[in-house]
Amino acid sequence: MNVLVVGGGGREHALVWKIRQSPLVKRVVCAPGNPGIAEIADVEPIAAEDLPGQLELARRFSADLVVVGPEAPLCDGLTDLLVSAGFRVFGPSKTAAEIEGDKAFARDLCRKERIASPQYWVFDDLRQAESFFEGREEGPLVVKASGLAAGKGVTVAANKKEALAAVRECLVDGRFGDSGARVVLEEKLEGPEVSSIALTDGKTLIPLEPARDHKPVFDGDEGPNTGGMGAISPPRSVPPKILEQIEQSVLLPSIHGMNSASRSFTGFLYAGLMLTAQGPKVLEFNCRMGDPETQPLMMRLKSDLVPLLLGAADGDLASCDAPEWDPRPAVCVVACAPGYPGSYPKGLHIDGIDELETGPDLQVFHAGTGRRGGDLVTAGGRVLSVCALGTDLEDARARAYGALEGIRFEGKHFRTDIGYLG
Ligand code: AMP
Ligand code: GLY
Numbered sequence: 001m002n003v004l005v006v007g008g009g010g011r012e013h014a015l016v017w018k019i020r021q022s023p024l025v026k027r028v029v030c031a032p033g034n035p036g037i038a039e040i041a042d043v044e045p046i047a048a049e050d051l052p053g054q055l056e057l058a059r060r061f062s063a064d065l066v067v068v069g070p071e072a073p074l075c076d077g078l079t080d081l082l083v084s085a086g087f088r089v090f091g092p093s094k095t096a097a098e099i100e101g102d103k104a105f106a107r108d109l110c111r112k113e114r115i116a117s118p119q120y121w122v123f124d125d126l127r128q129a130e131s132f133f134e135g136r137e138e139g140p141l142v143v144k145a146s147g148l149a150a151g152k153g154v155t156v157a158a159n160k161k162e163a164l165a166a167v168r169e170c171l172v173d174g175r176f177g178d179s180g181a182r183v184v185l186e187e188k189l190e191g192p193e194v195s196s197i198a199l200t201d202g203k204t205l206i207p208l209e210p211a212r213d214h215k216p217v218f219d220g221d222e223g224p225n226t227g228g229m230g231a232i233s234p235p236r237s238v239p240p241k242i243l244e245q246i247e248q249s250v251l252l253p254s255i256h257g258m259n260s261a262s263r264s265f266t267g268f269l270y271a272g273l274m275l276t277a278q279g280p281k282v283l284e285f286n287c288r289m290g291d292p293e294t295q296p297l298m299m300r301l302k303s304d305l306v307p308l309l310l311g312a313a314d315g316d317l318a319s320c321d322a323p324e325w326d327p328r329p330a331v332c333v334v335a336c337a338p339g340y341p342g343s344y345p346k347g348l349h350i351d352g353i354d355e356l357e358t359g360p361d362l363q364v365f366h367a368g369t370g371r372r373g374g375d376l377v378t379a380g381g382r383v384l385s386v387c388a389l390g391t392d393l394e395d396a397r398a399r400a401y402g403a404l405e406g407i408r409f410e411g412k413h414f415r416t417d418i419g420y421l422g
Pocket of ligand 2: 151227286290
């Protein structure tokens with residue numbers, strides 16, 4: 001069969017890498033893809049957000065299955081457009097994708113379904129927010145733009161002054177455009193984080209192995225949030241009892257709540273959780289796989305991904321075999337352009353990838369890379385990630401960091417503690 005994968009980041013590189021290994025698949029095309037993906041599949045220069053362009057490509061390529069990677073086209077309704085044109089699509093509809101695209105909606109869903117989450121307040125007016133702060137004791141708060149903000153719309157504020165400044169950035173300065181026209185304020189929780197991702201067709205749920213990502217840009221989880229600086233799977237300390245609790249009291253009730261709201265969810269449902277002293281609580285939902293969590297998860301997945309994608313797209317996940325996992329842990333480290341997540345230069349030469357001995361236990365997944373002439377150059381903030389399996393976390397860390405050392409570009413920066421924490 002022919003599979004179209006929409007997107008062009010590290011997540012899509014890892015998905016294409018895995019899908020290509022399926023005996024069910026004849027051809028894979030990825031749009032827009034990236035130079036790493038171009039080495040293992042066809043790529044077409046059509047932006048993920050170009051909905052008519054993606055539909056035209058699905059037709060031209062006679063896609064038997066379309067897998068949509070990023071949140072923006074899902075929230076814009078790419079699945080609905082393709083399904084109405086007769087394509088088989090893995091990914092939620094526009095209204096279901098609002099579980100990520102509208103944080104206020106996601107918080108209301110948690111309240112209705114009694115899913116443990118922080119206390120929250122929603123504002124779209126600065127004056128209301130100011131009077132909320134006046135009546136509140138001093139202390140930390142989390143401020144979130146309600147709409148999509150590429151992982152950068154969250155401020156963990158140490159006090160009321162910082163929180164109000166973040167609210168102003170959203171409501172007055174328009175830092176996140178329409179996405180920040182509403183803000184969600186949340187009680188600040190404490191504890192280790194876990195990314196719990198499941199495949200679902202809206203009826204059956206198949207949880208993947210747990211993962212953990214690190215969003216802050218600097219070691220020790222310091223500095224502003226990014227899309228993700230690295231990920232591991234499995235995280236160090238998530239006992240099976242907690243995973244069972246997450247499935248029963250977070251994932252299943254959310255599927256149920258989405259059905260009750262006539263927004264049946266198909267695709268990867270991602271719950272970002274904090275393991276607090278009172279148990280797991282939901283920080284966010286995403287309507288897709290995590291980036292970079294996908295990279296270690298795809299390296300650990302031993303069985304074929306494609307029957308699961310087809311089963312979910314066809315509403316028949318109940319008849320699929322459970323996935324098999326490599327028990328070895330995987331560590332993924334992201335290398336960024338200098339300045340990211342602020343402004344950064346592009347077009348820096350990248351050397352050293354071809355000299356690495358890659359294989360099933362070590363992969364370099366491209367994200368913000370491009371070609372200038374024949375040369376590989378940087379073309380984005382998160383440039384690439386190196387992902388390794390190891391006998392234990394220390395071994396996986398050593399392999400991932402060892403390989404990353406051999407990849408060179410000016411100002412390359414990365415966290416040195418991925419796999420040490422949690
Ligand atoms: P989100 O995109 O909502 O997952 O938020 C990004 C990051 O901000 C999370 O991975 C957490 O590290 C942090 N965060 C978000 N919400 C909270 C909260 N209520 N309490 C503490 N930290 C939070
Ligand atoms: N790694 C976090 C995310 O994909 O949203």
